[in-house]
Amino acid sequence: MASRRDIASLLGSGALAAALAPIGTAQAQTPPAPGENAFQRIRRTKKLRIAAAVGTEPYYKKDIATGQWSGFCISMAQDLAKVMEAELEVIESTWGNSVLDLQANKIDIMFGLSPAPSRALTVEFTRPIMNNTFTIxxxxxxxxxxxxxxxxxxxxxxxxxxxxxxxxARRVLPNATLVALKTPDEALLSLQSNRADCVIQVAMLSLVTVKKNPKLGRITVPTPARAQPTCAGVRPDPDPRFRTFVDNWLEYNRGIGSLRSWITSSLEIVGIQPQDIPAEIVF
Known part of the structure; x- marks a missing residue:
């Protein structure tokens, strides 16, 4: 497990005393200096750029009135920006488009991605943040x-x-009739309108879905339990210093319990208490 001293050594003195900057909105892109890697760019510009997806609580939650973001991934991004002595900038995107945002150098990191092999062809992934159980x-x-x-x-x-x-679903349920729809909301609507028998969602999402609309159905964890790692995605870089730093930062925060605290706090934002989580679901 990485210690606070290990993380500080990657940044230099004073990193851990940096104040948390307010969340900003990404503006014009700062071009990289010749030969500059992601770690160097963040340290030079003092900006850590992430994407956030609307309507994906508890990962990302946007207050429509104030424009402020909260949620599990935002808490992580805020802490990472603080340690790197940077201001956090958030651009609104989607899970799918965030991979394109990384490729286009619009963002530095995307929290909450699953390391699917197809994505790994174009982006690199950190060590797992957590394992997310598949539910229906x-x-x-x-x-x-x-x-x-x-x-x-x-x-x-x-x-x-x-x-x-x-x-x-395509890998594990090849014989089922797949109702593939453009958005998560459309998938849920198909269940409400009896065009589907169930919806697959990872536990972090299904808990919120059923909390918002208990009449929609009930959460089931089919056996054998299956889960996927949830990671952060970064742009491939010949110099892996940024990814290595994020890995060390993740291990440190896992060791001191911060990751679990960020998860439970984000669930509480949407009204989910520990007793609301089925025993089969373990983060």
Missing amino acids: IAKPDFEPKTWADLNKPEVRVAVDIGSSHDLF
Whole structure:
């Protein structure tokens, strides 16, 4: 586990005493200096750029009235920016577009990505932040117990196209009837309108979905339990210093309990208490 001294040595003296800068909105892009890597650019410009996806609580939550962001990933980004003596800049994006934002050098890091092999062709991933259990939200009269119960042509499984839910369903449920829709909201609407029997979501999302709309269905964790790592994505760089720094920062915060604290605090933002989390779901 990396110590506070280890992290400080990557930055230089004074990093850990830096005050947390307010969250800004990304403006004109600062061109990189010749031969400059991501770590050097952040240290030079004093700006850490991330993308955030609206409507993905508890990962990202935007206050429409104030424009301020909160959530699990924002808490992590704020702390990382503080340690790097940088101001946090947030641009509004989507999970899918965030990979393009990394490629285009619009952002430095995207928190909350799953390291799917297709994504790993174009971006690099940090060590896992946590493992996120795959769950289903099932309509009231549908009671599958296993993933095998879902892997049948008569079972209609809704997913949002291009997401980790979509990739997981295509790999694990090849015989099910996939209801692939453009957005998570459309996938949920298909369940409400009885065009699907269930929706696949990772636990961090399904907990929020059912909390907001208990009539939608119930959360089930089919057996055997399956989970995916949740990481941060960074742009490929010949000099891995930034990714190495983030890895050390993650291990340090895992060791002192900050990662778990950020997760539980983000769930509380949307009204989810520890007793609301099924015993089968472990972060």
